Amino acid sequence: MTYNEVVQIAEAYLLQLVSELYGLEGYETRPVKAHSGGRNIVYNCEKEGTDTKILRIAFLNDRSREELLGEVEYIRYLFEHGGSVSNVVSSKKGDLLEEITHNNHTFFVCLFEKARGKKLVENNYRYREGVPLTEYYYNCGKVLGKLHQLSKEYMPVHRRYSFFDKYNAEYIDKLIPGSLSLLKEKLVELLKTLEGMDRNHESFGMIHFDYNDGNYMIDFDTGQITVYDFDNSCFGLYMYDLADLWRSGVGWIAAEPDPGKRRKFMDDYFKTVLQGYRSETRIEDSMLEKLPLFIQVTLMEQIADEFECMRNNGEETESDKELSYCIKCLENDIPYMGFFHGIYSCEEPFEYDERSI
Template structure:
């Protein structure tokens, strides 16, 4: 990296890596990522970067991982008995939606963006259907299981624990065939891809949470992201109509690259609940890793309420939802 200007990237809450922007005149920008926590093994990270390289080499729109001078995708450095895992990535071209004030390409309908979101995801899923890992990533149930839920979630939230275990039991009975289950991004959102605002091209990065799961999870997560475009609309029917149109456009893009059975699409409400579970688990993990006492703010309380009361579609069409305070509910003690 000689000659590169290397600048620390400000971490987001709950982030598990240290990352640096690397810029140099007349050279492609790069990102250095250093994993320093003990929550991932060398095999885990190799499974991630090998999957990224596979997607890139087969036409997936992802930020490629760069070989080290030794020809490795991953380098391990040990200092003072602490192990660091270091990777280098091509920096995705373009910018984030938030950096562009959530404005899409000038003169182009926003539906192109929805379509492209689905198309890029569909391409990744289609490639996953032919992927045979060398170093395998973990399976959904390796992390999300009754024992882990019981240890992580406070006993005072007994109803939540019960609902999460019920949800996991339902998932355990689902088919995991080649067309429905494989490697997924597991955090496909506008914070984890760049958009070239000249062409509309989306380039995906941050496969830190990638795992073997149902492809439907990524689609359900994409559904939940769509609510942000219409969350302040007072009329419930208009919110429903928008979400129907939005997700249809996403699916048109998705199906331009891969096939999905209608029977799997019928499980959308179930997998939206699974995204809520992931959000809740992540919130408690962040509190635990930061050494904080568990507490439920308005956003976490809202998610818990939706699961405890079996409220579908993140409550977006339910009386619990408030346009003035989207996805918030009264704080609760633990």
């Protein structure tokens, strides 16, 4: 079932049922623009005098009811224990997840409170007037640290899958084309390294797995960050989310031609992030030393996501310069996304084209 087909079913049938399930009579429901490869259709639900809600309808069959319950129960746990996240709204029956079957196809429905504030991109990447950006870096780390600290005490009723349930040698072999044999080899080596790492209480637990400025709002009056979109959350090594946060910082200095200045900025940026993070939870220096490894893992996730989208949508991305860049970094063991390496160009950030070499 395609995205457009689901939209038609939603407009004709699902939205009315959802309105009854959640008491949304009188709300104006407007679709949110989907991103490529999305597994949900999403709507803003607005009504004068009430807080805006976010409606999510999952239509792909790649997540079980158990896994989806694991996601929303985790979000509710984080919210109830002081995590800065968008809360899940219970249906009129008191359920966090509703299931609707139509023409033998099952749709899973969730409703969320909309996070206060705006995305950075909606504010043209300007932070709070008169406040240094270092406050934002610190807050990004602090909010993530709080989520990880809460995860260390989390005892799930419905358990989410583990990173290693999905990312393994068999998955890589099926997903990556045979023409990219070196990439396959490097990815399997990377996974073997991860599998050999200690997964103790302080290093392994529920993670967001997509922690970046596209998945949180900022209250520009206070600087408070509110996180949402736990669709990819899973059990994994906490260091992965920190590596994602490192990646989020490169945009602030991506146009700088001097690699030495880029490195100095990133060192200072991540130092501030870690100050915020460590104000809420512990992390061993031995784990932080593995940052380059986990940045490679974030590239693996990006590559896998691209090939999944190609497989699901029947698309070819042979000319995708960003994908080619990620592949080159992994095939050639170039650390830090090549950000301090000759492969990087500030004129075409994180893009690679063999024809230009």
